[in-house]
Amino acid sequence: MNAPIIKCHNLSHSYSGKTALSNISFTCESGEPIGLVGPNGAGKSTLLNILCGFMRSASGDVTLFGHKPGASALSGRVSALPQDAQLDPAFSIGEQLYFYARLQGLSTQQAKHETSRVLEAVALKDVLKEKPSALSHGMAKRAAIAQALIGKPKLILLDEPTAGLDPVNMRKIRTIITELSLVTTFIISSHDLAELGRLCQQILLLDKGIMSTMQLNASENNKPTRFLTLQMEPCSAPDVQAKFNSIAGISRVSNPQKNEFIIEYNPEIQPSMDLNIITCINDNNWQYRQLSQGKTLEEKLFFDGK
Amino acid sequence: MIPSFLKHTSLICQFELKRFFATRKGLLYMITFAFIWYLILFYPIRFSSDFLGQQQNTPEGNSFFQFIGFGSLLNWRIPELGVYWHFSLVIFPLLTVVTSADQTCSDRNRGTLRFVCLRVSRGSLFFGRFSGIMLTQAILILASLLSTVALIAFRDTTLLPVAFNSASAIFLSLVIALLPFTAMMAALSATVQSARQATSWAILIWTFLAWIISIFSAYLPALNSLKLLIPGYQISNLSQLAEWQTLQLAYIPLLQTIILLSIGRWIIHRQSL
Numbered sequence: 128m129n130a131p132i133i134k135c136h137n138l139s140h141s142y143s144g145k146t147a148l149s150n151i152s153f154t155c156e157s158g159e160p161i162g163l164v165g166p167n168g169a170g171k172s173t174l175l176n177i178l179c180g181f182m183r184s185a186s187g188d189v190t191l192f193g194h195k196p197g198a199s200a201l202s203g204r205v206s207a208l209p210q211d212a213q214l215d216p217a218f219s220i221g222e223q224l225y226f227y228a229r230l231q232g233l234s235t236q237q238a239k240h241e242t243s244r245v246l247e248a249v250a251l252k253d254v255l256k257e258k259p260s261a262l263s264h265g266m267a268k269r270a271a272i273a274q275a276l277i278g279k280p281k282l283i284l285l286d287e288p289t290a291g292l293d294p295v296n297m298r299k300i301r302t303i304i305t306e307l308s309l310v311t312t313f314i315i316s317s318h319d320l321a322e323l324g325r326l327c328q329q330i331l332l333l334d335k336g337i338m339s340t341m342q343l344n345a346s347e348n349n350k351p352t353r354f355l356t357l358q359m360e361p362c363s364a365p366d367v368q369a370k371f372n373s374i375a376g377i378s379r380v381s382n383p384q385k386n387e388f389i390i391e392y393n394p395e396i397q398p399s400m401d402l403n404i405i406t407c408i409n410d411n412n413w414q415y416r417q418l419s420q421g422k423t424l425e426e427k428l429f430f431d432g433k
Numbered sequence: 434m435i436p437s438f439l440k441h442t443s444l445i446c447q448f449e450l451k452r453f454f455a456t457r458k459g460l461l462y463m464i465t466f467a468f469i470w471y472l473i474l475f476y477p478i479r480f481s482s483d484f485l486g487q488q489q490n491t492p493e494g495n496s497f498f499q500f501i502g503f504g505s506l507l508n509w510r511i512p513e514l515g516v517y518w519h520f521s522l523v524i525f526p527l528l529t530v531v532t533s534a535d536q537t538c539s540d541r542n543r544g545t546l547r548f549v550c551l552r553v554s555r556g557s558l559f560f561g562r563f564s565g566i567m568l569t570q571a572i573l574i575l576a577s578l579l580s581t582v583a584l585i586a587f588r589d590t591t592l593l594p595v596a597f598n599s600a601s602a603i604f605l606s607l608v609i610a611l612l613p614f615t616a617m618m619a620a621l622s623a624t625v626q627s628a629r630q631a632t633s634w635a636i637l638i639w640t641f642l643a644w645i646i647s648i649f650s651a652y653l654p655a656l657n658s659l660k661l662l663i664p665g666y667q668i669s670n671l672s673q674l675a676e677w678q679t680l681q682l683a684y685i686p687l688l689q690t691i692i693l694l695s696i697g698r699w700i701i702h703r704q705s706l
Contacts, residue, residue: 181547182705202435202552212544217456223548229444230552232436274548 132157132282132312133178138187139336140173147173148184149336155329157281160304160313162323164428165333171316172210174333175286178314179207191282203231206275210286210316213267214259220246220270221255224277231278245273249303265296272300276307283307285315289322301326324424332428341427352378354422355390355401360414362386370411374403383430389422441557442564445549449565462532470577473520474584482512482588508675511592514599515675517581521607522668525574529611530635533566533618535628537701542626546706559701563619563694567612574607599676606679610671613664613689620697623704639663664689 131154138151147170155161165171176182177189180197194200214223221242228238246252249269259267268288275283285304289297297319304313304326314331317323323330330341359367364382371380371390376397381389392400401418408415422431436444453459509515537558540546549558578600585596617638621631643663650657660666667685674681 176705179547179551181550183703197550197554199435199554206551207547209544209547212547214548215540215543215545217452217458222451226444226448227548227552230436230441230549232434271548 130157131155132192133314134188134190136188138174138177138184138189140170140177140182140185146336148177148333151187151333151336151338153331153338153340155312155314155331157312159328160308160315160326162327162330163314163316163333164318164320164323164330169333170336171333172286175207175284175314175316176209178284179205179209181209203278204280205282205284206277206280207284208268208271208275208286208288210290212271214270214274216259219256219258220251220262220273224270224274227274228277233278241277245276246270248276248307249273250299265292268292269296269299272303276303280311282312282314285313285317287317288315289317289319297322320424320428330424330428343424343427351393351395352391353394353400353420355392355404356417356419356421356423356426357388357390357404358416358418359386359388359408360416362413364388366411367413370407371404374400374407376400376403383426386416389426438554438557441553442561445553445558445561446564446568449562450568452565453569466528466573469524470580473517473524474577474580477520478513478516478581479584481516505673505675509599510595510676511585511599513581513585513588514596514603517578518603518675518679519672521574521577521603522610522672525570525607525611526614526665526668528573529566529570529614530618530632532569533615534622534631534635536562536566536619536622538622538625538627538631541704541706544706550706555701555704556698559619559623559698560694563615563697566615566619567608570611570615571604571608574604574611578604602677602679606671606683609680609683609686610665610668611686613686613693616690616693616697617664620693620700623697623701639665661685662689662692664693 133153133155135154136152138148139146140148151174163171163174173182177184178191178196180195180201189196191201191205214220218226224242224245225238228241229235233241242255243252246255249272251266251269251273254262254266254270259270262270268291272285272288275285288300288304292300301322304315307313308326313326315323315326324343328343330343332339332341364386367388368380368382371377371388374397376394377390377392377400379391381391383389390400390404394400397403401420404418421427453462506512506515506519509518537546540549546558553561582593582596582600585592617635618631621634622628625631625634643660643666646656646659646663650659664686666689667682671679671682
């Protein structure tokens with residue numbers, strides 16, 4: 128078992144009497160990326176800002192690698208992509224990354240090399256001499272991610288890394304995270320649950336200042352019933368539900384969204400329910416888009432049991 | 434290995450110098466500065482030195498300058514430097530307020546400070562930027578002083594040893610006089626949202642604070658000593674002194690600087706970025 132890299136104990140914070148975080152306690156271990164989700168105003172950015180040392184919590188204890196947030200000992204070990212933070216418009220991207228590398232203790236040669244390396248990692252080597260104003264939104268985001276990669280930190284906190292990006296740039300950022308997650312632990316705050324579902328095994332859910340954690344793999348295998356999520360091409364929902372309900376082993380079919388069905392079944396009666404579903408679709412000449420094991424992350428986090 | 438506090442401060446100071454001397458905004462400021470000093474050098478300093486030189490040894494001239502409040506000009510061995518001293522005591526504090534108003538505020542608003550504070554302590558950031566601005570001011574003072582000395586040498590090369598001696602006194606006194614202005618702007622910049630707000634607060638502190646203290650000290654004279662905390666409080670007295678005497682009042686700006694930097698550091702440590 129890995130040693131915890133983040134320890135939070137009874138962390139609380141409020142803005143003008145409005146609670147942002149309420150007695151949050153959790154630990155994070157190094158390894159797979161960890162997702163941080165929650166509705167707007169849930170306190171995600173507040174939590175990340177406290178972890179980065181950008182603001183102080185009203186009460187509670189936080190340590191990263193055993194040090195208080197913002198401690199000098201964390202320089203180079205912890206990095207972040209703060210939400211909406213922009214690079215200095217007066218200097219080129221290269222000059223700023225070089226400066227940050229020097230602040231992390233790299234020599235002039237190492238800092239030059241590191242600047243090239245991180246820009247290459249985010250596919251921005253050509254913008255070394257460009258000012259931030261010359262970059263598109265997606266490029267600026269990737270440049271900001273590049274600064275977070277300087278010095279190969281052990282922990283990187285990303286606040287909305289793909290917000291406002293086009294699909295191509297979103298995929299680029301996901302690839303960067305996947306490639307680096309072997310040596311770096313990422314904590315990713317995002318509203319894009321599909322993206323977190325792809326990247327993370329552990330999710331921290333923050334709602335109204337209260338935190339709960341979820342292990343994505345562990346949650347379903349121990350239960351007596353399992354779920355399939357089916358996305359159909361346009362179809363008649365009552366017909367589909369009626370046909371599926373007649374299959375042995377299926378206990379419930381719900382239709383949470385248009386053309387989306389969640390099928391609850393008993394694996395002891397029918398272990399390979401997915402094959403039965405496909406056969407049923409084929410027999411009825413329906414078309415489907417996607418069939419996946421389990422519920423979507425969105426269902427698990429926000430609608431389970433509702 | 435993580436760099437020390439001093440190493441971080443030095444790196445941030447160097448970056449501030451680069452901001453001033455190698456960016457478009459900095460170069461624009463330098464051109465403006467050079468143009469202002471060109472006008473001051475070639476008109477007031479050059480002509481008034483001729484005039485002062487003629488009046489220095491006549492009783493009428495002495496009384497005239499005493500009458501208009503510029504008698505101290507006659508105490509300078511080289512008139513150009515006396516005139517330079519009077520101009521610089523007004524111009525440099527004003528330029529300092531303008532150039533040092535944005536030490537941290539716009540970077541804080543933009544989020545750029547977050548990138549820096551992931552790597553350095555807030556203390557290093559605060560003192561690094563303060564040192565960078567002070568070093569910039571020192572370079573500008575030196576450049577304007579050397580051009581004045583060049584003007585003196587053009588008139589009479591035998592005056593060069595005296596000119597360098599007096600210019601050294603001016604350089605040291607001016608740098609010390611500017612310390613509390615820069616420290617005040619560092620503290621204000623750590624508090625407010627924009628450079629404009631910082632400048633407005635600086636003007637309010639100068640005018641209203643001095644005015645309020647004056648009113649209250651009419652009832653309680655001991656309060657008058659609070660004026661010592663206002664940057665530039667000693668400047669009117671400083672203008673009456675000449676050459677190395679100007680360092681007699683150096684304790685006032687140095688004390689002000691220590692207090693203002695302590696306040697600024699306290700603010701930036703508690704400020705959310």
